[in-house]
Amino acid sequence: MRTGMLALGAGLLALRFLPDLPGTPWLLLMAAVGVLLLPFRSYPLGLFALGLAWACASAQLALDDRLSPELDGRILWLEGEVVGLPEQRDGVVRFVLEEPSARRAELPARLRLSWPQGPALHSGERWRLAVHLKRPHGMLNPGGFDYEAWLLAQRIGATGTVKSGERLAEAEGVHTWRDGLRQRLLAMPAFGREGGLVALVLGDGSGLSSAEWRVLQDTGTVHLMVISGQHIGLIALLVYGGVAGLARLGVWPGFLPWLPWACALALAASLGYGWLAGFDVPVQRACAMLALVLLWRLRYRQLGIWTPLLAALLLVLLIEPLASLQAGFWLSFAAVGVLLLVFSGRLGGWPWWRSLGRAQWAAALGLLPVLLALALPVSVSGPLANLLAVPWVGFLVVPLALLATLLLPMAPLAEGLWWLAGGALELLFRLLEWLAALLPAWLGGHLPAWAWALGALGVVLVLLPAGVPLRLLGLPLALLLLFPPRPSLPEGQAEVWQLDVGQGLAVLVRTREHALLYDAAGRFGDFDLGERVVLPALRALGIQRLDTLLISHGDNDHAGGAAAVLRRMPGATLWSGEPQRLAGLDAQACPAGARWEWDGVAFQVWRWAQARGGNDASCVLWVEAGGERALLTGDIDARAEAVLLGSGLDLRADWLLAPHHGSRFSSTPAFIAAVAPTAVLFSRGAHNAFGHPHPRVLARYARQGVHIHDNVTDGALSIRLGTRASAQGWRSERRFWRKN
Incomplete structure (x- = not known):
């Protein structure tokens, strides 16, 4: 019986690791084979097939219930019922709307909506709302939270922002009681x-x-x-x-x-x-x-x-079946399993105080491989x-x-x-x-699969009862989880990561022994992208300290996360094109004209000295490794571009960070021609209110034959400068829930 249960569980859990879901014919064939195998000795294989078929079918139903691409980005009037307990923070009300309906449009069964400066909402109310609808999409970075997987596990088919609305019916029944109890x-x-x-x-x-x-x-x-x-x-x-x-x-x-x-x-x-x-x-x-x-x-x-x-x-x-997409599922069952492993099958008993202490250290050690696999602190x-x-x-x-x-x-x-x-x-x-x-939390870096497997085996061995053969071998194996092998960059090469931070910017440049962060993303109320996205990504990439934090200028979408980054990585030199706008931080003026070299990689900084402030005060940074150059431009617009063209500097670069996220007031034809990039990188948010990148800007790059990379479609982007290899998008790691 237990063998069959294990086989069925393995089939259900396999969903979590699929890059794609099989089509309907394959699902039917899988289910049929599973049923046919049940009467025979190979019944575990049949149960595995049935579990996988059921999980895939359930996941496909959730994917089919997503907002259609034709409605992505549109504003529609719709009606629905508020469910759960709405949240209100920083002037924004967030809630779930179930069974929404709209004229001439078919909508998913569940929507997750936000309403800036919205009224107090209560569970069970019915509302008519004008909503800017969006297909499920989230920022995707090393060590980051997978928002799209979370939305699918909640069976939420779309997100949106409420523009206006009117209450159609008051809450009734149990919904009113629970909400009233909270108040x-x-x-x-x-x-x-x-x-x-x-x-x-x-x-x-x-x-x-x-x-x-x-x-x-x-x-x-x-x-x-x-x-x-x-x-x-x-x-x-x-x-x-x-x-x-x-x-x-x-x-x-x-x-x-x-x-x-x-x-x-x-x-x-x-x-x-x-x-x-x-x-x-x-x-x-x-x-x-x-x-x-x-x-x-x-x-x-x-x-x-x-x-x-x-x-x-x-x-x-x-x-x-979609529960396996949630970190809480793995943590809860792993925690119970660890405690059973530690406390079952032992001879004799322990005092309560010893049992409590043993439970805590066992849970901390036993959950370590799970936390690292899930990229959790x-x-x-x-x-x-x-x-x-x-x-x-x-x-x-x-x-x-x-x-x-x-x-x-x-x-x-x-x-x-x-x-x-x-x-x-x-x-x-x-x-x-x-x-x-x-003792703040520790964020582990990327672990090779073999190192994680050996480390997890070591943890299991350490947790086994005393006297089990090879138990002591578990300790050195478990240390691989804390001190994994770190591949180092060759001399004369640099790794450039443009993180996916929505409508903002954060670019990591690291050499063999040094690291520089160019901008730190934004902070919006209580949501600090420096803390939520940038820091986990740095830790996941093995960055233990920063040599330099260069904030191009003082706008929030570039500088808002700086304080959080410096709080966890003190000691970095802080430069900015607008140091006076970084209140409370020990910022120095951007050293225009500075040149230096780290591990065979050359850096150069430029800033328009007469800039009055704002976008045109951005520090511009060149990074060159092995004859391959990247140009990071901050938010400079056409005027600063013209000054830079007249500076006499060699502007040529293989990789160009699009000025000002692709604003129509930047990326002039003369500037693009002078830089002559092979590829351009856009850092922007999906459905951003500014319309970045502007269609005219995209057309200018297309006319020059420049290859376009975009965080929205690629996630975080990595470039190995000095190898002339193509850019790699984090979204290229295929997962079935990331299909658009």
């Missing part, structure tokens, strides 16, 4: 931690700031503020333990068998908590796992402890932080917050309990903030 809870004072408590009660994390999420990430405690298996299991444990305790004391009614009642009440309490939290996919996954564990405890303990975990995995994937302080925070939140904050919620009709008592829960959470955050400042 009541947020209105009760709790030392400023109301948002965190609401996250623990209702699963709504929108009340937590980016700074708070960063602290949780640095300390490896994000899972404490996200209702998942830990919280569901805690509620079940408290109820189950309560019944078992009453039975041991002889207080439980004798005519009721305590074990079935303990399991049933624990499951009922967990389902009630899950319903209160909105019963999102992680909560559904946790409840399914709990139900199978309780069933195993009640009737099937002879099957072994691994069977319920495997059954839960199959149940989750059969219900939602690794918390250095996580074991210590969780050793303190897990029992503090689980046995103090959550019970107090839930009890306060249940006692809301008794307002004074509920407010007192809520205040105590907030105070406990405030104390915890004070400690976590100190740990985060002392």
Whole structure:
């Protein structure tokens, strides 16, 4: 039986790694072969085929429900119902609209919308909205968050920005109750931690700031503020333990068998908590796992402890095959698997304090390969932080917050309990903030597949019981995860990465021993691209420090992320064409005319000395390796281009970063002719409000026979300067959900 379960699970999980989905004829053939093989000894192969066929069919249905290309970028009037709990941050309301309808247009079943300066929305309301619709698209970078995969896993077929709207119907039923409960809870004072408590009660994390999420990430405690298996299991444990305790004391009614009642009440309490939290996919996954564990405890303990975990995995994937696209799926099942590996099959028992400590270090070590494979930060302080925070939140904050919620009709008592829960959470955050400042999260670089596999094997060996042969060999193997082999650049070559940062700019230039970052992308309210995109990409590419951060000029889309980059990579020399606009940073004026060489790679800087500021004050940078040149131009426009043409400098370059993102006031014919590039790079956002790049600019480059690269279509772009090789787009790594 277990062999068949493993084969079915492997087929369902294989979806995550497919570059393309098979067509309908192949799916039908795969399903038919799977059914035919079931009666024979090769039934595991049949189950694998059936699992893969079901997963692919489900994924294809989600892809087919995406917004049609004809509607991409259009503004339509549509009607639909708000679902979930809308989020409001930095003046923008974000929400999900289900079953939208529009005249003369077929729309996906679910839309994720944002409404700048929008009104307060409530779950269950019906609205008529004018929406600028967009097909699912996200920035794609090394070490970055795959937004397109996340949208597909949520079965969201389009995103959009609301231009205007009118409410058609008020919310009714359970939607109104849950939204109203959130408002009541947020209105009760709790030392400023109301948002965190609401996250623990209702699963709504929108009340937590980016700074708070960063602290949780640095300390490896994000899972404490996200209702998942830990919280569901805690509620079940408290109820189950309560019944078992009453039975041991002889207080439980004798005519009721305590074990079935303990399991049933624990499951009922967990389902009630899950319903209160909105019963999102992680909560559904946790409840399914709990139900199978309780069933195993009640009737099937002879099957072994691994069977319920495997059954839960199959149940989750059969219900939602796209769950494998989410990092939370892998982390939750890996965490349970690690704990089972560490605690099952041991002789004798451990004191509770030793078990808690062992669980934390085992989880930290066991999840290391998973975190690195998913390009997620690794918390250095996580074991210590969780050793303190897990029992503090689980046995103090959550019970107090839930009890306060249940006692809301008794307002004074509920407010007192809520205040105590907030105070406990405030104390915890004070400690976590100190740990985060002392030991920020570590972002691992790119690992070769062979190094990751050997490192993961080493981790498994270390976690095995003492006395297992070759166990000590696991330690040097596991160190490959922390100190992987780093391929170095040859002397006289440079690697240039134009990161995908939307409507902004960030370009990394690294040589054998040095690294320079040209611009650091933007910051928009609480969303800092320097922190969210640039830093993870630098770490993923193995950049541990920067020698120079050159901010071309002071506009937000180029300079907004500079502070975040310098906070994590202090010591870099900061230059800018407009140092006076980089408030709070120790910026120096761009050294116009400076030339230097790193590892056989030449650099040169130019700036229009008479520029009044703004775009034309941009620092321009040449990089030359092995006779191959790249020209980075910032946001210079036609006037600065004319001055640069008259400077007498040799402007020729093989690679040109399009001035000002391809604005129609830049890239003049004379400038393009003087540079004579082989290829031009555009850094811009999809459907940006400026219309970059302008069609006339594209036509000018096309007339010169220049090859065009664009972050929107290519993702992050890499060039090996000095080899005359073609540019490589990060989007060229094929994944079935990136098909447009």
